[in-house]
Amino acid sequence: MPVNTGSARYEGLGKAGVGHVSTGSGALSDQPYGFGTRFGDEPGTNPEELIAAAHASCFTMALSFALDAAGYKDGTLDTSAKVTLDKDGDGFKVTRSALTLKARVAGIDAAEFEKIALDAKANCPISKLLNTDITLEHSLET
Secondary structure, eight states: OOOOOEEEEEESSGGGOEEEEEETTSSSSSEEEEHHHHHSOOSSBOHHHHHHHHHHHHHHHHHHHHHHHTTOOOEEEEEEEEEEEEEETTEEEEEEEEEEEEEEETTOOHHHHHHHHHHHHHHSHHHHHOOSEEEEEEEEEO
């Protein structure tokens, strides 16, 4: 299996510091991050946003493959994830990843769709990585 890489550089310390984050694939290249992008409205990214994108994409792909394995061949899955960062003692902790899914899958009934979706939520690799509450709100268009 491939090993994926990412890197970060932070110049300065604390709130005055400025960081840049990159992925090995080049999808992100020196994307700015820091206190202002994490807790303010400065342009750039932050770790929780990157986790949200990773979780949404991982879950969606896992669900797509599970639906295909169950015999469904046509559909569209749109997922968003909201990752919550809360105060935890003297620091912070990711306390939740809330997935919201809108799906259109030809020929599936609601009960089977929910069963497959909940299994994908529990078993996608990023869900397994996160040590937090993971919720799934979903709707199936018919």
